[in-house]
Amino acid sequence: MELREKLKILSGAAKYDASCSSSGSNRKNTPGGIGNGASSGICHSWSDDGRCISLLKILFTNYCIYDCAYCINRVSNDLPRASFTPEEVIKLTINFYRRNYIEGLFLSSAVIKSPDYTMELLLKTVRKLREEYKFNGYIHLKAIPGADFSLIARAGRYADRMSVNIELPSKKSLSLLAPQKKMESILTPMKEIGLNIKENREERKKSKNLPRFVPAGQSTQLIIGASPETDYHILKLCEALYQRFNLKRVYYSAYIPVSNNPSLPQLRRPPLLREHRLYQADWLLRFYGFAADELLDRANPNFNPKLDPKANWALNHLHLFPLEVNRADYEMLLRVPGIGIKSARRIVSARRTGSIDFDDLEKFGTVLKRARYFITCKGKYYGGIPFREELIKERLVEGKTGLHRQQLSLFDDNSISDIDGFLSETVGGKEG
Amino acid sequence: MIYYIYDGSFEGLLTAIYEAFYHDVKPDMILKRSDYQENLFAERVEIVTERNKSDRVYNAVREKISSRSLRKIYYAFLSEIKGVETRIYHYLQLGFKIGRKIDGHLTDDTVLELNRISNKVGLERHRLLGLIRFRRLDNDIYYAPIEPDYNIIALLAPHFSKRLADQNWVIHDLKRKVAAVYNREEWVLTGFSGQPGSYAEDEAIYQSLWKDFFKNIAITNRKNSRLQLQFMPVRYWKHLIEKETT
Ligand code: SF4
Numbered sequence: 001m002e003l004r005e006k007l008k009i010l011s012g013a014a015k016y017d018a019s020c021s022s023s024g025s026n027r028k029n030t031p032g033g034i035g036n037g038a039s040s041g042i043c044h045s046w047s048d049d050g051r052c053i054s055l056l057k058i059l060f061t062n063y064c065i066y067d068c069a070y071c072i073n074r075v076s077n078d079l080p081r082a083s084f085t086p087e088e089v090i091k092l093t094i095n096f097y098r099r100n101y102i103e104g105l106f107l108s109s110a111v112i113k114s115p116d117y118t119m120e121l122l123l124k125t126v127r128k129l130r131e132e133y134k135f136n137g138y139i140h141l142k143a144i145p146g147a148d149f150s151l152i153a154r155a156g157r158y159a160d161r162m163s164v165n166i167e168l169p170s171k172k173s174l175s176l177l178a179p180q181k182k183m184e185s186i187l188t189p190m191k192e193i194g195l196n197i198k199e200n201r202e203e204r205k206k207s208k209n210l211p212r213f214v215p216a217g218q219s220t221q222l223i224i225g226a227s228p229e230t231d232y233h234i235l236k237l238c239e240a241l242y243q244r245f246n247l248k249r250v251y252y253s254a255y256i257p258v259s260n261n262p263s264l265p266q267l268r269r270p271p272l273l274r275e276h277r278l279y280q281a282d283w284l285l286r287f288y289g290f291a292a293d294e295l296l297d298r299a300n301p302n303f304n305p306k307l308d309p310k311a312n313w314a315l316n317h318l319h320l321f322p323l324e325v326n327r328a329d330y331e332m333l334l335r336v337p338g339i340g341i342k343s344a345r346r347i348v349s350a351r352r353t354g355s356i357d358f359d360d361l362e363k364f365g366t367v368l369k370r371a372r373y374f375i376t377c378k379g380k381y382y383g384g385i386p387f388r389e390e391l392i393k394e395r396l397v398e399g400k401t402g403l404h405r406q407q408l409s410l411f412d413d414n415s416i417s418d419i420d421g422f423l424s425e426t427v428g429g430k431e432g
Numbered sequence: 433m434i435y436y437i438y439d440g441s442f443e444g445l446l447t448a449i450y451e452a453f454y455h456d457v458k459p460d461m462i463l464k465r466s467d468y469q470e471n472l473f474a475e476r477v478e479i480v481t482e483r484n485k486s487d488r489v490y491n492a493v494r495e496k497i498s499s500r501s502l503r504k505i506y507y508a509f510l511s512e513i514k515g516v517e518t519r520i521y522h523y524l525q526l527g528f529k530i531g532r533k534i535d536g537h538l539t540d541d542t543v544l545e546l547n548r549i550s551n552k553v554g555l556e557r558h559r560l561l562g563l564i565r566f567r568r569l570d571n572d573i574y575y576a577p578i579e580p581d582y583n584i585i586a587l588l589a590p591h592f593s594k595r596l597a598d599q600n601w602v603i604h605d606l607k608r609k610v611a612a613v614y615n616r617e618e619w620v621l622t623g624f625s626g627q628p629g630s631y632a633e634d635e636a637i638y639q640s641l642w643k644d645f646f647k648n649i650a651i652t653n654r655k656n657s658r659l660q661l662q663f664m665p666v667r668y669w670k671h672l673i674e675k676e677t678t
Pocket residue numbers: 064065066067068071072073074075109110111178
């Protein structure tokens with residue numbers, strides 16, 4: 001088969017993986033080598049769905065021995081199949097990289113013959129790319145569940161990031177929709193990779209020239225809407241993954257119907273709004289000091305589609321507001337709807353040179369449209385309406401266009417993190 | 433009105449600022465020679481660029497204010513926005529008065545405006561680090577045409593000299609008729625208004641592979657052109673292989 005045909009098949013098969021981030025690695029170029037890492041990540045293009053293209057995202061093969069119901073590559077699905085050779089992957093990567101199309105390679109794969117056999121192919125490809133072709137650009141590599149961990153550990157010495165996708169958020173759904181997969185075979189390599197990353201960091205503190213192991217960390221992906229789990233269940237799972245496995249990122253991927261299997265829902269459209277709310281909540285966990293239990297609970301297990309999770313939380317905790325911006329501490333400022341990390345930092349920093357007026361907030365880029373209902377400036381309330389829950393709620397509910405507008409900024413935060421990266425690069429200090 | 437007229441280089445601007453601090457006649461405006469229009473009421477002071485004067489300002493900004501401020505005024509200078517030189521002068525007046533604290537002065541309009549301009553330049557630099565496309569020519573030089581809003585070519589070249597260190601490349605700013613030329617050892621900036629040679633044999637192949645990839649990686653159920661446009665404004669499409677309309 002021609003290379004062109006293979007690329008069509010194997011990039012089309014890889015597109016459902018949401019991750020395309022190239023951040024977190026500052027790998028240096030080597031003498032006579034090609035490429036380096038940019039810690040903030042760089043987007044090279046944006047595809048028609050508005051997602052950032054940073055890496056050459058492909059499957060090594062889409063021949064699969066498994067039959068996961070939610071996946072287009074399942075063995076029972078009738079579709080064109082192809083496999084690359086390691087040399088073909090290398091040729092594409094290097095030639096795309098030299099033309100600055102990409103930041104590096106994201107190599108994933110279906111399971112051909114056996115997990116070990118597949119993992120060996122992936123390992124062979126990245127080893128060759130690094131050692132023989134001296135490629136120092138970004139590499140995100142999938143670890144194949146069920147493969148011998150020694151293979152995964154060896155591959156981790158060449159990769160910048162590794163990921164194992166959980167896909168289905170519970171054991172029950174997994175055994176229903178992916179009967180050949182076991183939750184353990186997914187979680188065990190994640191745990192091991194996490195431990196190896198931690199160990200490697202410790203050891204590198206002692207001897208600097210030790211090779212790195214997965215310096216840009218580990219990520220995973222969950223499919224949203226293919227199975228019945230609630231937002232609360234999903235968020236608790238993610239919180240545990242961040243805390244216990246030391247994950248860098250969890251990606252959420254709205255389920256896109258690919259099968260008539262009766263165990264799968266028949267959706268007309270992928271649940272993009274739900275995916276968006278989960279990304280927002282994920283940010284609140286990682287950067288805003290929220291716990292999953294603060295945002296949802298058993299009685300209220302799903303996000304309100306019309307309110308973003310932070311606004312929802314604030315409305316349920318109105319007794320903590322309005323907040324005086326000239327006195328409130330940083331942690332509380334972060335909890336005001338419309339105030340992000342950047343604004344909160346600016347407020348705290350500007351307070352040192354004098355007290356802040358309402359007009360000043362606008363200059364800091366605070367989105368006053370929502371923040372105004374939750375703050376006072378020098379004791380004055382600028383909400384323009386009485387401080388009552390129903391009235392404020394009415395103003396915060398998002399219309400269709402508003403939603404659309406926001407969706408862009410969060411649904412894959414590459415763009416955001418890259419802008420932050422650039423800000424910290426140019427202006428110094430991490431924003432975000 | 434007193435106009436300081438300088439040669440358009442960053443050293444020239446720093447020399448003008450040096451003179452402004454030590455001269456009795458303070459400028460109301462600092463202008464590039466090419467931007468100056470004859471004006472009956474203008475009193476013009478011609479600035480002669482002097483390296484030792486510009487160096488002194490350069491070092492003073494770094495030591496007495498901060499290297500962040502130095503980068504900010506350099507980025508702002510590259511914006512080529514009308515009147516930016518005078519803004520830089522006012523910013524430095526404040527900076528030399530209050531030093532490093534200037535970055536916290538977020539309610540001051542001069543500081544805000546300078547931040548805004550330098551951020552815009554920084555954003556375009558960051559965008560183009562990703563959006564530049566090299567084409568391989570038959571003499572094995574990789575050639576990338578650009579037409580950026582701001583004069584950022586010197587901010588792009590260092591990135592590629594580290595990254596694409598083992599290949600010859602040229603980044604060509606068609607608007608300003610300058611090129612950054614790299615020969616696997618170092619890069620230089622030079623005036624250039626010529627045309628690139630013809631493409632290498634494999635160039636067309638990789639271009640079409642890239643176009644295929646670009647098309648295939650999009651999820652059609654999630655089409656979102658507005659989002660695509662926001663991150664990748666149309667004015668950059670002209671030199672993007674994947675957006676070429678042929
Ligand atoms: S193992 Fe992976 S590629 Fe194969 S069917 Fe399951 S999800 Fe799809």
